[in-house]
Amino acid sequence: MSGGGAWRWLREHAVQIIGVLVVLYMLIPIVVIFAFSFNDPAGRYNFTWVGFTLDHWSNAFGIPELNEALLTSLKLAVLATLISTVIGTLMAMALVRYEFFGRRAANFLIVIPMATPEVVMGSALLSFFLILGTFSLGFQTLLIAHVMFCISFVVVVVRSRLIGFDRNLEEAAKDLGASPFTTFRLVTLPLIMPGIFGAAMLAFALSIDDFVISNFNSGTTVTFPLYIFGAAQRGIPVEVNVIAMILFFFTCAAMGFATWQQRRAEKMTSVRPEQEVGVGAGVPAGAPAAT
Amino acid sequence: MRRRVVPYFLLGPGAAWLLLFFVVPLYYLAELSLNGGVFGSYEFDWHWANYSDALSLYDTQFIRSFVYAGLATLFALLLAYPLAYTIAFKAGRWRNLFLFAVVAPFFTTYLIRTLAWETILSDQSPVVSVLDTLGLAPEGHVLATGGAVIAGLTYNFLPFMVLPIYASLERIDVRLIEAGKDLYASASQTFFRVTLPLSAPGVVAGTLLTFIPASGDYVNAQFLGSASNQMIGNVIQSLYLKQSDYPAAAALSFVLMAAILILVLIYIRFAGSESLMGEEAV
Numbered sequence A: 001m002s003g004g005g006a007w008r009w010l011r012e013h014a015v016q017i018i019g020v021l022v023v024l025y026m027l028i029p030i031v032v033i034f035a036f037s038f039n040d041p042a043g044r045y046n047f048t049w050v051g052f053t054l055d056h057w058s059n060a061f062g063i064p065e066l067n068e069a070l071l072t073s074l075k076l077a078v079l080a081t082l083i084s085t086v087i088g089t090l091m092a093m094a095l096v097r098y099e100f101f102g103r104r105a106a107n108f109l110i111v112i113p114m115a116t117p118e119v120v121m122g123s124a125l126l127s128f129f130l131i132l133g134t135f136s137l138g139f140q141t142l143l144i145a146h147v148m149f150c151i152s153f154v155v156v157v158v159r160s161r162l163i164g165f166d167r168n169l170e171e172a173a174k175d176l177g178a179s180p181f182t183t184f185r186l187v188t189l190p191l192i193m194p195g196i197f198g199a200a201m202l203a204f205a206l207s208i209d210d211f212v213i214s215n216f217n218s219g220t221t222v223t224f225p226l227y228i229f230g231a232a233q234r235g236i237p238v239e240v241n242v243i244a245m246i247l248f249f250f251t252c253a254a255m256g257f258a259t260w261q262q263r264r265a266e267k268m269t270s271v272r273p274e275q276e277v278g279v280g281a282g283v284p285a286g287a288p289a290a291t
Numbered sequence B: 001m002r003r004r005v006v007p008y009f010l011l012g013p014g015a016a017w018l019l020l021f022f023v024v025p026l027y028y029l030a031e032l033s034l035n036g037g038v039f040g041s042y043e044f045d046w047h048w049a050n051y052s053d054a055l056s057l058y059d060t061q062f063i064r065s066f067v068y069a070g071l072a073t074l075f076a077l078l079l080a081y082p083l084a085y086t087i088a089f090k091a092g093r094w095r096n097l098f099l100f101a102v103v104a105p106f107f108t109t110y111l112i113r114t115l116a117w118e119t120i121l122s123d124q125s126p127v128v129s130v131l132d133t134l135g136l137a138p139e140g141h142v143l144a145t146g147g148a149v150i151a152g153l154t155y156n157f158l159p160f161m162v163l164p165i166y167a168s169l170e171r172i173d174v175r176l177i178e179a180g181k182d183l184y185a186s187a188s189q190t191f192f193r194v195t196l197p198l199s200a201p202g203v204v205a206g207t208l209l210t211f212i213p214a215s216g217d218y219v220n221a222q223f224l225g226s227a228s229n230q231m232i233g234n235v236i237q238s239l240y241l242k243q244s245d246y247p248a249a250a251a252l253s254f255v256l257m258a259a260i261l262i263l264v265l266i267y268i269r270f271a272g273s274e275s276l277m278g279e280e281a282v
Helices: A004-012 A014-036 A064-097 A103-114 A118-132 A139-163 A168-175 A180-209 A212-217 A224-234 A238-270 B002-033 B049-057 B059-090 B092-107 B110-120 B126-133 B146-170 B174-182 B187-198 B200-216 B219-224 B232-241 B246-271 B274-280
Strands: none
Touching (some): A014 A238, A014 B059, A014 B092, A014 B110, A014 B146, A064 A139, A064 A224, A064 A238, A103 A139, A103 B002, A118 A139, A118 A212, A118 B232, A139 B002, A180 A238, A212 B232, A224 A238, A224 B110, A238 B110, B002 B246, B049 B059, B049 B246, B059 B092, B059 B200, B059 B232, B059 B246, B092 B146, B110 B146, B110 B219, B146 B187, B146 B219, B174 B187, B187 B200, B200 B246, B232 B246
16 A cells, blocks of 8 residues: 555646656757767767767867858848748738738638648749749749748737737827827837747748758758758768757747747736726636636 | 728738749649650640659558658647646646747757657667567667658657647636536546647647648658658659659649648548637638
8 A cells, every 4th residue: 555645646647747758758859969969970970879079069160061051041041031020020910900802812821831741832932943944043042932931930920919919009109199100110019029029030940940942942052951961871970960059059048038028028018007807807817716 | 091002011022922932833833743745845735644643653652651640640649738738737837948848849950850860769779779678679670660750750740739739728718627627527527528629729730730741741751761661752852853753743742732631621620620710810
């Protein structure tokens, strides 16, 4: 009977235990990538642990082709993020704020790229570029493709922020004599900024990580993922792991910053008189249910 | 009057981009799929044989793609639901840390993550020897088997399953679950009659977001599988980029898209469409 308590504890916490195990499982590859960035492989293949070295961290940017690929990826991701975030935010504004003819079609146009496998989008775009012949495959076709698949995600993220938006704040600005543009700049934009920032981060992550669509439309241009794919046949240099981890830590820092921004924005919106107590809104979430 | 044109101005650039670089290319893909002739002189002549050839030559890869993607989706659901439930109801102040851990894999490149699994599942790896003693790794190796490809797909698309399920669980009014308990439902009854149905939209969205990319994927089969685990994505990639057989590759892409569309429509009919489109139509 002595094991009964432990058994009961396990049974009661089964879901949490599985949850924690799944989280650990999700982190395994990151740990492996990190560990193998300190590996000192005997041959060209970085698959078995040989010994610890810091050489590859001190030589992180010592492979010219890799640097060039990384630089291309960064440039591409920054440009694709800027373009897709601006036009995606405008689209989200139109879809949330206005009732107009063609709204359903526009919604459909935004959803369908997210429901299309990348290999289909990649081959369709390549067919288009090949038959049309006006675009030479390379950086510009990559940029076109990356903006295309980022737009939908930007719209979805910004839209969710706009839906929860309190229109009274804009009304107040207008009542105080602000022009529509001033209202947008001083009230709307700061409030939806966390959404836009989140959307931009997502677009950046999607772009810098994209392999399949780039594989089809890159011509001879090499991005970071394409470099890895090419190198995989002949053995991937350990520096790839180092750069992957640098990107990882950089993104983590950006995430931290975004969360901090969001908290600030939430504080901004909460500094206003208590909203009227409406039906359903007045009951705190933790209130005990009536019996 | 001015208000009428404003939405079109806002919508314009993005809609134009999507029309020009998503919809129009699909038209070109369709045209290319009906081209006949040999490389260098492909010509449009309603060459429907591309489709029948595509289906008869690569039917095994098609079926394999959907079986692998289906199994990966099922495994991802089984792993994701307890995790999403933990984050939504049990994590407390750890919630943000858990959410961070779910998206963290996205911060390392997709290809490198998959290559990391190649390391983990390689024959010398301790994981494989454990699986071997458990009798789960026939002949002592996992890599270059269908199991490895399915495992890779499950892993890579897991966050797409966790996040929508978490979002729908998080939105559930806790009072409904408490009401179930107050009315003397057991924990499992409450779960199956209240929590699970209320989280159905998240499950539907998650399974689609996992299944669609998984069925078109070729990275996992390339790195974790062998020649006999090739999926339809591998065939399209190789026909297009290595053998320059554009019409055949285009026909296969179209069949893949159509097959996914049909499967998704059937699935949504069973699962209820309001859960998916209802959100979009807000």
